[in-house]
Amino acid sequence: MRRVLIAIAVCTLIATGALDAAAQCSISTLEVNGVTTLCAMGGDAWEWSGPGGFTSTDMCITAAAQGLYSLRVFDATAGTWSDPCTQQVGNAPPPPVCSITGADSVCAGSSVSWCGPAGNFGYSWVGPNAFAASTACVDLSSAGLYALTLTDLATGATSDPCVQTLRVVDCSAPHTSDVCPRPARWWAFGCSDQQPTLSADAFASVAAGVDARSAVWDYGGTAQGLCALVGRQRHATELSAAKRQYAALLANLTAAALGITDNNGQTIGLDPNRVIESVRGVPAGTTVGQWASATEQCMLGMSASTRRAERDNCRRIRRQAREIIAAAHSGACYGQMSSMADDDDDVGEPDATSATFSAGGSGPLAGGGGRMRWTLTRSDQVELSVVDITGRRIRHLVSGVFSAGTHEFTWDGRDDDGRAVHAGAYFVAGTIGGQRTSQRLFILR
Secondary structure (H helix, E strand, O other), X not given: OHHHHHHHHHHHHHHHHHHOOOOOOOEEEEEEXXXXXXXXXXXXXXXXXXXXXXXXXXXXXXXXXXXXXXXXXXXXXXXXXXXXXXEXXXXXXXXXXXXXXXXXXXXXXXXXXXXXXXXXXXXXXXXXXXXXXXXXXXXXXXXXXXXXXXXXXXXXXXXOOEEEEEXXXXXXXXXXXXXXXXXXXXXXHOOOOOOOOOOHXXXXXXXXXXXXXXXXXXXXXXXXXXXXXXXXXXXOOHHHHHHHHHHHHHHHHXXXXXXXXXXXXXXEOOOOOOEOOOOOOOOOOOEHHHHHHHHHHHHHOOOOOOOHHHHHHHHHHHHHHHHHHHHHOOOOOOOHHHHHOOOOOOOXXXXXXXXXXXEXXXXXXXXXOEEEEEEEOOOEEEEXXXXXXXXXXXXXXXXXXXXXXXXXXXXXXXXXXXXXXXXXXXXXXXXXXXXXEEEEEXXXX
């Protein structure tokens, strides 16, 4: 009886197909005594696929297993195959659960292996740069968003895509020998079109690194975003001033990790393993990296609140970041003093200082032998150099931690190479106990 019904159905379909010269993909269903028969509605040739690897080229098939059946129909007149159409037999099976295992970051120049779940699945991976794969595991080296879709080969059920982002990071050892940190004002110079302190590519690399290092901000890693952070603001808030100095410190850590050099060939940065010394409020033995981690957590918990505790925290972070940067450089860091001038933020009251500075005489320096002095109320860091009116460093004078009391030094009117400088105006510039200082001098020949 069942065979008779199937034959009748096939004859009906053939007649229908004759009326439809351009047969489209369509499936009819016939159930007899619990057995399901699927038939193509027209066409000249057929390609069936189904659960468990089922395939057939008959016009009608017996759907013995529950699952999703797919059909393509060939139109001999047009010489084309139709798009697939499908028919579910029985209850729709549950889709497989998609997941991706593997580290979400990889060192630049290396690859990482990601895998989907094991099982009787078909795998479909897609990702950046037209990446595609159909294996259970893939090796990846390009940053970006990847997606995996699973197909249960027994039932034909397809999962929702699962996604994971791969980050590519620089795993090279930080450059820590002879590195010179730079303050926020120097980094802001990198935004200048006239006299940038770094190449555009180097500055862009640092900007991306600063954004990636902190969740305090999210500016998309652009150079413009870093410029907005480190640029000096008039009447800045306590929080924005703290962010500015913190961003400058992270810029130095990033530059050291990348081996960035300025336009004079000097390597820029801070060693994260450097122990912080003589910075008020920083526990003994704290490294720069540890300070940055603690500051990150502190700033994430702050807002633009006017509460005294948060204002005090912002002032502390702003001051400590400036002092860490100022205290870490050495005499090898030429040009540092000119970039340190006027690097405070236009906000609140100035921090209490522990130092005074004065010229030792009452008139211009005549040929050399000029005496100058500074006084410290407590042991603190002192960095002084002679710069010309363009801000170029002429002579490094002193660098180090000095005890409380009055200290004198002289400048003999010569540059770092021992040559006598030209007559004119010069400045002794730098920091004494974290306080910026600048004293104008004259050389007469």
